[in-house]
Amino acid sequence: xxxxxxxNDYDEKEARREAIQDAQHTLxxxxxxxxxxxxxxYHKKAQVNAKKYSETNFxxxxxxxxxxxxxxxxxxxxxxxxxxxxxxxxxxxxxxQKPTDQVLGDIYDQLTQDEILGTDYDKMKFIQDNKDRLQxxxxxxx
Numbered sequence: 001x002x003x004x005x006x007x008n009d010y011d012e013k014e015a016r017r018e019a020i021q022d023a024q025h026t027l028x029x030x031x032x033x034x035x036x037x038x039x040x041x042y043h044k045k046a047q048v049n050a051k052k053y054s055e056t057n058f059x060x061x062x063x064x065x066x067x068x069x070x071x072x073x074x075x076x077x078x079x080x081x082x083x084x085x086x087x088x089x090x091x092x093x094x095x096x097q098k099p100t101d102q103v104l105g106d107i108y109d110q111l112t113q114d115e116i117l118g119t120d121y122d123k124m125k126f127i128q129d130n131k132d133r134l135q136x137x138x139x140x141x142x
């Protein structure tokens with residue numbers, strides 16, 4: 001899974017850093033949105049009482065899990081442009097270091113361990129459902 005980020009600063013090094021953070025944030029947001037949405041649907045269908053977590057705490061939990069699981073590497077060479085306002089614009093592309101399936105599997109393992117998902121939600125179905133949802137989110141963003 002990949003994402004593009006944009007950084008804009010007077011210092012090229014800071015613009016690069018901002019672009020990488022922007023791309024990483026985009027990847028994390030896609031994962032968080034997908035996982036939160038599917039987990040909420042699971043809770044409704046399975047009539048699970050998520051007594052350990054309020055909705056806000058649950059979303060923070062998923063955000064933390066994604067942040068701890070996601071690591072990226074830069075793909076290709078950054079594109080650097082001098083803007084008319086004397087700033088530098090940098091575009092970068094990053095991708096997950098681990099395959100998307102493995103990242104989602106690691107998150108599933110943690111969600112079941114912490115009893116947010118029941119073991120009745122099949123791991124492979126969780127991964128495939130999230131990949132489908134991620135594809136939908138990416139297509140909407142185009």
